[in-house]
Amino acid sequence: MNDRRRKIMHAQRQRLEALKVKVDELKAEAGSIRSELEAVRDDEQEAFDNMSASRQSGEPGQNAEASIDNLDTAICALDEIEDLTDFVDAIEALGDAENG
Known part of the structure; x- marks a missing residue:
């Protein structure tokens, strides 16, 4: 493999490594939001x-059920x-490709 392709x-x-860090941060934030929304839904x-x-x-009751359904939708999206x-x-x- 030549130097240009290796670079x-x-x-x-x-x-990709930088993107992975961002995605991991996004996942953690989504998990935190999800937990809080689950608590609100349960209440x-x-x-x-x-x-x-x-x-x-x-x-x-209808308003409460609509809120619960909407919270479930948001939780599923998270x-x-x-x-x-x-x-x-x-x-x-x-x-491996770079080194091989």
């Missing part, structure tokens, strides 16, 4: 469960952020 691979591996669910049957079937692909395989492969 390109080295630069791209460094970019809202408990409040709904403690409502009388007439309040559950009325506007307060799960997708936490599941972002790991960059380790790509970084290792570029390192």
Whole structure:
């Protein structure tokens, strides 16, 4: 492998390593947000469960159920952020190609 291609691979591996750090930070932040939203959802669910049957079937109950559903949607979206692909395989492969 010539020096030009090796330098390109080295630069791209460094970019991937920097991107991995950013993604790891993003995952951690998403996890923190997720935990707080789960606590809010659980509190809202408990409040709904403690409502009388007439309040559950009325506007307060419907609003609570809508909030719970929306919180679940947000939590599921955060799960997708936490599941972002790991960059380790790509970084290792570029390192092997650069050195091999």
